[in-house]
Amino acid sequence: MINIEELKFDEKGLIPAIVVDAVSKQVLTLAYMNKESLQISLEKEKTCFFSRSRQELWLKGETSGNYQNIVSITADCDKDALVVVVEPEGPACHTGTHSCFHNPLWESENRHEFSYEGLMQLIEGRKIEKKEGSYTTYLFEKGIDKILKKVGEECTEVIIAAKADDRAETVYEIADLAYHVMVLMTQMGISLEEIHKELASRHVIDHKVKQEKMT
Secondary structure: OOOOHHHHOOOOOEEEEEEEEOOOEEEEEEEEOOHHHHHHHHHEOOOEEEEOOEEEEEEEEOOOOOOOEEEEEEOOOOOOOOOEEEEEOOOOOOOOOOOOOOOOOOOOOOOOOOOHHHHHHHHHHHHHHHOOOHHHHHHHHHOHHHHHHHHHHHHHHHOOOOOOOOHHHHHHHHHHHHHHHOOOOOOOOHHHHHHHHHHHHHHHHHHEEEEEEHH
16 A cells, blocks of 8 residues: 555646546546545545636535545556546536546447446437437437336337247347436436446345345
8 A cells, every 4th residue: 555645746736536436437537636635535535626727625525415435546657646436426527427428539430348337428428418310319308208108118019029939029129128218317317326236235135035045
C-alpha cells in the first residue's frame, strides 16, 4: 500500500481520478482530486472531488443523493492518476445517466464487444439526445404507455415461441423483450446495478433456503 504523500499531484495540486463501477466495470466519470478531497474520500469512503470550475470541494451526492461508495483506490505506475472503484447509489452524470460517457464518437465495424452496460448507455443516450429515425428515440417520445405496450407484446411473443418449442425463435424474442425492458428501465430511471443487487439478494435467500432443506 502506498500513501498520499507518494502521489504526484500536478502544478495546481490536482490528480485525475477515473471512477469505475465495481459491478459493471463501466467508466462512470473523470474528475479531479486534491490532497484534501482525497483525504475526505478515504475518511468517508465516498468520493469527494475538487471542482476546477467552482474552485471548491464537492462531495459527490451531497445534494443529489447519488453517492459513490468507494471499494478501492489504485494509483497508476507513475502515481499521477487514480482509478476509483465505487458502488454508486445513483447516476454519475448530472444529466441523469449512469455514466458521463454516453456520446459515441467512433466504433469499429470489424471489432465490436457487446455488453448490457453498453446497450444501456446507448439507450440512455437516445433519451437525452434525440436521434431522428431512431426506434429507441421513438419509444421515448411516445412515452410510458407505448413502452409498456411493447413490453407486454414481447412477453407474449416469448410465450408463443416457447410453447411452440422453437428454441431459435425463443432466443430472438427474449432478446427483443430484454431490449424493451431496458428501455422501460431507462424511462423509469432504474439502473442495471439495481437489478443486479435485487437478483444478488434473492440468490442469498435462495441459498439459505437450500441450506435449510439440506438440514
